[in-house]
Structure formats: structure tokens, C-alpha cells
Amino acid sequence: MRNISDLIEQYLKHMLKESPGGAVELQRNDLADRFSCVPSQINYVIGTRFTLEKGYFVESKRGGGGYIRIQRVELPTLSALQEHLVQTIGEQVDQDTAEGVIYQLEEGKLISRREANLLRAAVSRDSLVVKLPLRDEIRARLLRAMLVTLLMK
8 A cells, every 4th residue: 555645746746747837836735635634744745755856846835825836847958967967966975865866867767767776776875884975975976977877878
């Protein structure tokens, strides 16, 4: 059985996919009513699963007529993508950011699920058993090297 966060995420992704402009505006309370949950659950899903690293831009207006706008950010051309990756990864990268980059590439169909799983395994803190900040430096080097190889197919 999938949990409520997974259901909300899938619903929002379906709405985004069906939206002609790749963006949706919604009321937090309406969504909470739809899934019989508290509005903070909606905040949690949007805050953790619809981040810029994962390819989404979220705009939120609070108050009586407030809304949440989620926009899918399309991946740019290969050269711009490489520049984006260099900037995002930098000289050090934490595990959450690395996983966000991998997620975005998988969602954009630039890498397969299998490749994404291999990348996640290689850059996980369980695989890189060294102390910070060295772990984040090694993770950045590994991720950059693997992505350059994968994206040059």
C-alpha cells in the first residue's frame, strides 16, 4: 500500500503532465480535503518532492486567496545542461542535492532507472564511508565523472 505522500505526489505529477503549460495552480486546503489530510502534509510533499533540484519551481502565496503554483522546469540543451550540472554539483555536493540531480535526469528521461539507481548507490553515504567534507568532495567528483560519461552517449 502506498502512503499518502506518494499518492499526493503522483496526483500532482499527473496534473502537471496533463497541463498544457506544464504548470498547475492549486489551493492547499482543497488538495488537503481531496486526500483527507492536513494542509501541512501538502506542504511536506511539495517541499520535499517538488524542489528545484528535482526540476520544479514552486511559488506560494499565503492568505485567504492563496495558492501554490508548481511549474516543471524543462532541462536545457546538452551544453547548458552540463553547465547547470557543474554549477549544481560544484566542488562539493551533499547527498540530497546529488539525489535531486539524479532524480531530475531520470524524470527528464536523460538516464534510465537502472543508471539512476547505480548513481544513487555510488554516491550514497553508505558507499562513501569517509568523514565530511571529504565525502562531499568525493561525491561531487564521482557524480560529475559518471554523468559526463552517461550524458555523452
